[in-house]
Amino acid sequence: MQYAAPQTVEAAIDLLTSHEGAHVLAGGTDLLVQLRSDRVAPEVIVDIKRIDGMKSIRDDSGGFRIGAAVSAAEITEHAGLGAAWPGLVEAAGLIGSTQVQGRATIVGNLCNASPAADTTPALIAAGARIVISGPTGTREIPAEEMTTGPGRTTLAKGELVEAVRLPTRAARSGDAYLRFIPRTEMDIAVVGAGVSLSFDDAGMCQAARVALGAVAPKAVLVADAAAALIGTAIDDAALEQLAQACAAACNPIDDKRGTIEFRTQVAGVLAKRAAVAAKERAFAAQK
Amino acid sequence: MALDDKHGVQTRDFKIVGTRPVRPDGLEKVTGKARFGADMALPGMLIGMILRSPHAHAHIRSIDASKALALPGVKAVVTATDFQDPGDGLRDILENCMAGEKALYDGHAVAAVAAINRSVAKRALALIDVDYEALPHVTDVDAAMRPGAPALHEDAADESVPDGWSKNVVRRYEFGHGDVDAGFAAADEVVERSFRTEAAHQGYIEPHACVASFGGDGQADLWCCTQGQYMVRATCAGIMGIEVAQLRVTASEIGGGFGGKTTVFIEPVALALSRKAGKPVKIVMSREEVFRATGPTSSSSIDVKVGMTKDGRITAGSAELRYQGGAWPGSPVEFGAMSSFAAYDLENVKTVGWDVVTNRPKQAAYRAPGAPMAAFAVESCVDELCKTLGLDPLDVRLKNASRDGSKASYGPTFDKIGLTATLATAKTHPHLSAPLGPNQGRGVACGFWFNFGGDTCVSMNIGSDGTVSVIEGNPDIGGSRAAMSQMAAEELGIPFEKVRTVIADTSSLGYNEVTDGSRVTFAVGLATIKAARDAIEKMCARAAALWGIPAEAVVWEDGCAKPAGPNAGEHEPMTLAEIAAVASETGGPIAGHYEVNADGAGVSFATHVCDVEVDPETGATKVLRYTVFQDAGKAVHPAYVEGQFQGGAVQGIGWALNEEYIYGEDGRLQNPGFLDYRIPVASDLPMIDAVIVEVPNPGHPYGVRGVGETSIVPPLAAVANAVSAACGVRMTELPMSPPKLLKAMSQKTA
Incomplete structure (x- = not known):
């Protein structure tokens, strides 16, 4: 097994293209666990942390561009991100533990393609776009198109994610991410719900995105759930419709972490609570 | 347990016992210098790894290790054929360490390899070819008992088991007295319920680790993390077919055991690999191996029936307990059956225990083995009766509590016990009157543990500068070095700092039973005090010789030898240090010693109170407040005692809410x-509040009772009673994980 730390995206792409078993290393919090448990045996490990731009959070025409090797801790400590996207930041703050967050990246979280990844529903709800570079150039896709199932992404051979782009935040907007775990930390989401909302002057919801994690083979954007909120003041009736739309979007499995019944029921509960929190943040930010 | 008249409690003002000195092992541990099992290394050492069965139950048709042995760097492979039959007492332990004709559970060791490093050893494991014939399996206790269930063994049952059960039912136990049918007939209210608990692992942070060195001269050394180096010596010497004196076992620092390190798993394998390879061999388990192949406690299925009068008098109690203990006989169901109703003074009581084998890892002791699940079942029924009859759960327990002189449900008559003291203390505690909010509930439960004593040996050397070495033979798992130093200092009348207690290897001190049954502070403490008295007798004799008076005319007070009275003459008291300084001239080194099979351990009771809040939409339980009231007899180092109370409560909370073996x-x-x-x-x-109640144990010179285990007995019931109160549904299955709880609440409203 070889370790390489290229200085440019092009060099990284070359390594990923020319080796069959090449694996990208950012924080390594998934990769190292997989290595030790013999789940992967890469020929080359391509460390992207020395590539310019991979470790920075930059202004992006009023939005943000987060480099692929930016750690969860750097995100949770970033004041601008905390003000604009508190839901994404709280998702980053839920990964593993404090120590793990010092290494783990949200792009790694996305590319590991676990259905239970905490930051993925938050990214989808935020309308994040993923910047991908590869042998044929650079492309951009919405976060919800990144994964296709457990452990599987739409990345082609030789491609890697360079950055995540978050759009400009409208006034009276807020987001939230909530997950259910049987204990209070050091756990994996049994259900995750990310909600992002924008309101008009009259206090009516004019834009909404709702995403669920751990209830299907991949994190899902639930259009019907968003539709249930748009044009409402997030009242009880809207929340009830939201919960029903979320339950309908669930396609979970029974496993050691939760039953189908439980996941389906709790998805609606969490989505409701996340929507209420997102609304509170939208108006708290206003003051 | 019987009162040991030889001792008797002294009423005295303690100077050191009851204080909270800094733990002597703390600095080494927090700075990473303490040596745990995996920290030992020897020159030329090989790394051993174990191949484990992927099948829950399978015939092992053949094992071909030729490819592994051909791999450069591989020095030895062992399988069951490398061991002789060690006889009845050790056969099951050996088979658990290395499968014979059958693999009996997922993770069962089938072969082991020793190689120059971990990476070669890992590749070698993959090259060992095992031909398995998979067999039907059973992991559930009730399913395993049914006639026709897949049988693990042909003849593991003894004569206690009646006809009509599967071959997996291996023992039956019965305890009780009176006439339960008459008792139930006299009740105004009878509750009868069935309960289930899942297997819980001790969850010690340190995985099992050892280094074995088997010399060509037949002498062997073994370093390992264990709760009892003498147990390891006896077991391994028996399995390896060598004499105990030829095997020296040294216990490392231990990163938790909770009963799970009272047997062996990897030690005989490491010894066999070392003997074959001619080099030292180290084995360190992975966490996965710890879960798959070391002992959790039993899972259980329990039926309980309790009758009560309208005014809260329990008229009868009965329980039928079924525990699976993994692939061999030995589940702690006997302790479960004995302890079920120990907290109650009953006229009519009967318990029956069934020991059942299943395709799971061989259970190992876990903190008060067998008692927590029994208490869960009984205390849930008592709680339900209190609710139905509108009675206060503490008043009902006080009314029925076992007290001094009560005939215990398992036979003996209790001596001086502290159950009512814990109940009375709980009753006046602010926790009981604190208000509860919506979706919140409070649960109360009592618990009991026998406490053990057993074979114990302590030596004590008086240093020429007046310092003292105490040598004990039990690994320090919960602060015993501090406790022994305190008791030695107390008895000798010298400062705590002048005493250092060390843990001996098996060749340096007489036999000591494994650290179990909450025995160490009691039994080793007793032996330490007696060894100090032995040293004091010798020091008095030395002073007497210097003064030219009879030894009987010298007494020991405040750390000094003094003339017993005016008739003994005028002599300046001599301190321990002064006597020690001239020891060479008065007869040579001074040492104290004591060996005993300690009885009179003194049972321990506790009452726990728990507040929880249950999220009605997710089934998540939050423990809001938790208070432990437990009888410690005499708390030698109160901070450690509180730690034991808190630790047991926490482990019980985990068992109640989320911990489980999922097959x-x-x-x-x-x-x-x-x-x-x-x-x-x-x-x-939350911070677990620990309230120490002290009802001295007549069997110990200072009144000490073991405190390590009782604390895990009430929490399963205390949490279940609180959760049941919070969500309005009686929860009878553990763990009360969120999916289970949410489903139960949905069914209630439906």
């Missing part, structure tokens, strides 16, 4: 790691 249809363990085997993390818990 798939294929009989394989699905959650062999701390991610999905959910012990509570710090943020899951």
Whole structure:
């Protein structure tokens, strides 16, 4: 097994293209666990942390561009991100533990393609776009198109994610991410719900995105759930419709972490609570 | 347990016992210098690894290790054929360490390799070819008992088992007295319920680790993390067919055991590899191996019936307990049956215990083995009766509590016990009157543990500068070095700092039973005090010789030898240091010694109170407040005692709420790691309040009772009673994980 730390995206792409078993290393919090448990045996490990731009959070025409090797801790400590996207930041703050967050990246979280990844529903709800570079150039896709199932992404051979782009935040907007775990930390989401909302002057919801994690083979954007909120003041009736739309979007499995019944029921509960929190943040930010 | 008249409690003002000195092992541990099992290394050492069965139950047709042995760097492979039959007492232990004709559970060791490093050893394991014939398996206790269930063994049952059961039912136990039918007939209210608990692992942070060195001269050395180096010596010497004196076992520092390190798993394998390879061999288990192949406690299925009069008098209690103990006989169901109703003074009581084998790892002791699940079942029924009859749960327990002179449900008559003292203390505690909010509930439960004594040996050397070395033979698992130093200092009348207690290897001190049964502070403490008295007698004699008076005319007070009275003459008292300084001239080194099979351990009772809040939409339980009231007899080091109370409560809370062994249809363990085997993390818990009650144990010179185990007995019931109160549904299955709880609440409203 070889370790390489290229200085440019092009060099990284070359390594990923020319080796069959090449694996990208950012924080390594998934990769190292997989290595030790013999789940992967890469020929080359391509460390992207020395590539310019991979470790920075930059202004992006009023939005943000987060480099692929930016750690969860750097995100949770970033004041601008905390003000604009508190839901994404709280998702980053839920990964593993404090120590793990010092290494783990949200792009790694996305590319590991676990259905239970905490930051993925938050990214989808935020309308994040993923910047991908590869042998044929650079492309951009919405976060919800990144994964296709457990452990599987739409990345082609030789491609890697360079950055995540978050759009400009409208006034009276807020987001939230909530997950259910049987204990209070050091756990994996049994259900995750990310909600992002924008309101008009009259206090009516004019834009909404709702995403669920751990209830299907991949994190899902639930259009019907968003539709249930748009044009409402997030009242009880809207929340009830939201919960029903979320339950309908669930396609979970029974496993050691939760039953189908439980996941389906709790998805609606969490989505409701996340929507209420997102609304509170939208108006708290206003003051 | 019987009162040991030889001792008797002294009423005295303690100077050191009851204080909280800094733990003598603390600095080494927090700075990473303490040497645990995996920290030992020897020159030329090989790394051993174990190949484990992927089947829950399978015939091993053949094992071909030729490819592994051909791999450069591989020095030895062992299988069951490398061991002789060690006879009845040790056969099951050996078979658990290395499978014979059958693999009996997922993770059962089938072969082991020693190689120059871990990476070669890992590749070698993959090259060992095992031809398995998979067999039907059973992991559930009730399913395993049914006639026609897949049988693990042909003849493991003894004569206690009546006809009509499967071959997996291996023992039956019965305890009780009176006439339960008459008792139930006299009741105004009878509750009868069935309960289930899942297997819980001890969850010690340190995986099993050892280094074995088997010399060509037949002498062997073994370093390992264990709760009892003498147990390891006896077991391994028996399995290896050598004499105990030829095997020296040294216990490392220990990163938790909770009963799980009272047997061997890897030590005989490391010794066999070392003997074959001619080099030292180190084996360190992975966390996955710890979960799959070391002993959790039993899972259980329990039926309980309790009758009560309208005014709260329990007229009868009966219980039928079924525990699976993994692939061999030995589940702690006997302790479960004995302890079920120990907290109650009953005229009519009967318990029956069934020991059942299943395709799971061989259970190992876990803190008060067998008692927590029994208490869960009985205390849930008592709680339900209190609710139905509108009675206060503490008043009902006080009314029925076992007290001094009560005939215990398992036979003996209790001596001086502290159950009512814990109940009375609880009753006046602010916790009981604190208000509860919506979706919150409070649960109360009592618990009991026998406490053990047993074979114990302590030596004590008086240093020429007046310092003292205490040598004990039990690994320090809960602060015993501090406790022994305190008791030695107390008895000798010298400062705590002048005493250092060390743990001996098996060749340096007489036999000591394994650290179990909460025995160490009691039994080793007793021996330490007696060894100090032995040294004091010798020091008095030395002073007497210097003064030219009879030894009987010298007494020991405040750390000094003094003339007993005016008739003994005028002599300046001599301190321990002064006597020690001239020891060479008065007869040579001074040492104290004591050996005993200690009885009079003194049972311990506790009352726990728990407040929880249950999220009605997710089934998540938050423990809001938790208070432990337990009888410690005499708390030698109160901070350690509180730690034991808190630790037991926390482990019980985990067992009640989230911890469980999850098996798939294929009989394989699905959650062999701390991610999905959910012990509570710090943020899951409130600070556990620990209230020490002291009802001196007549069997110990200072009144000490063991405190390590009782604390895990009430929590399962206390939490279940609180959760049941909070959500309005009686929860009878553990763990009360969120999916289970949410479903129960949905069914209630439906």
